[in-house]
Amino acid sequence: MTARLFNRFVGGLLDRAVLVCAAIVGGLIPGFIAQYRQRLGGRLDQALLDLAPWQKLADQYQGGSLELLIRHHLGSADPQFHAEGAVIRALMITVQQLQAAVHAMHASLPRQASWLLLHGDPALLRATWSDWVPTFALSSQGLVFALVFAVGVWLLYKGAAWLVMRLLAGRSAIPEPA
Secondary structure, three states, X not given: OHHHHHHHHHHHHHHHHHHHHHHHHHHHHHHHHHHHHHHHHHHHHHHHHHHHHHHHHHHHHOOOOHHHHHHHHHOOOOHHHHHHXXXXXXXXXXXXXXXXXXXXXXXXXXXXXXXXXXXXXXXXXXXXXXXXXXXXXXXXXXXXXXXXXXXXXXXXXXXXXXXHHHXXXXXXXXXXXX
């Protein structure tokens, strides 16, 4: 009886520890996402600054069309001029990708988190992680996110614990071969 009481006590403590830790982690995730979003916005700003002189040339000579400027460069027999066309195209594609990413990061918090998991830039994630200053989200959306995250992790923990207990119970019920 004492061993059973001890197991319930330890199990209860572990159960609560998982729930509390998951709630804390869930509350920190929105802050990480916000810092990632700021870093992403900075990258977009820099890419737009890098593209601005080319856009000015396109405005001056190609009626504002970057695509026409790129084709003009790529159609040149001069290898340096041709290479510039490839650089302008790469920069334009980068700007478009960053704009799409910034747009995706202005959705609801769950959508931001799922987008980050599925499409986040690994280098940008590492850079954000290395400079990350933990902040706990106290907004209503952040608190709800923390609660849902905590309950989800806790349910996964409870399911895994139940499965392990079933496997262990099934193992002890198997008679040993004679």
